[in-house]
Amino acid sequence: MPHATPLPSESPAANPRDLTPFARVDTWIFDLDNTLYPAHTNLFAQVDSKMGEFVAGLLGMERDAAHALQKDYYKRYGTTLRGLMVEHGINPDGFLEFVHDIDHSTIEPDPRLAAAIEALPGRRFIMTNGTTAHAEAIAGRLGLAKHFEDIFDIVAADLVPKPHEDTYNRFWDKHRIDPACAAMFEDLSRNLAVPHARGMRTVLVVPEGTREVFREDWELEGRTAPHVEYVTDDLAAFLERVCPVALETSA
Structure with a gap:
């Protein structure tokens, strides 16, 4: 059964029922590949x-x-x-x-995820080490295209990928984002280290079927790292739980 349980830590997220750290979030940042769609799509x-x-x-x-x-x-x-x-x-x-010249038709619409992202209060972005064209194709297939303010891709990052700190700074500066009021969703633990250090809420997305596809062992490490506050195998369900907390504060 899908779950969205935080990992034990010293942060306020240590209580599996405690999502109150998201009450301050007004900016939602999503990685693309293997985060907004499951790895088993290939x-x-x-x-x-x-x-x-x-x-x-x-x-x-x-x-x-x-x-x-x-x-x-x-x-x-x-x-x-x-x-x-x-x-x-x-x-x-x-x-x-x-x-990036690939067949995107393996991605199917995800109305539940689209509704969950659309319901989030504030601003929403995709931050990817891929290209804007690749991200637009995937977001279009998923039914998410209209829900994001911008796609920050590898070209916008001056070809310096996550997890380099300069890339996050470039992104935050471009969009005037306060990391202390933002949340980051990623499938690689190492890409959450800098966001966490700057005060962001950090969520590691590890959908079912991840290991069975093509992931390296090191890509799947880090679930218990101190910079990972939450782990979920169902992004839509996690956002559905978080949204009421954020909406209550923004109302």
């Missing part, structure tokens, strides 16, 4: 495969070796692209266009 698996193909072609490597290098860059640099830029000086435009 959508990001397509991107993952295209990245491996790109690395293999660029460096003249066998696919297995290219995949291993791709994952190494992803872990060390935040994105495969950043690793290729630093290590090999590639132009990012061709990479971004190639890896």
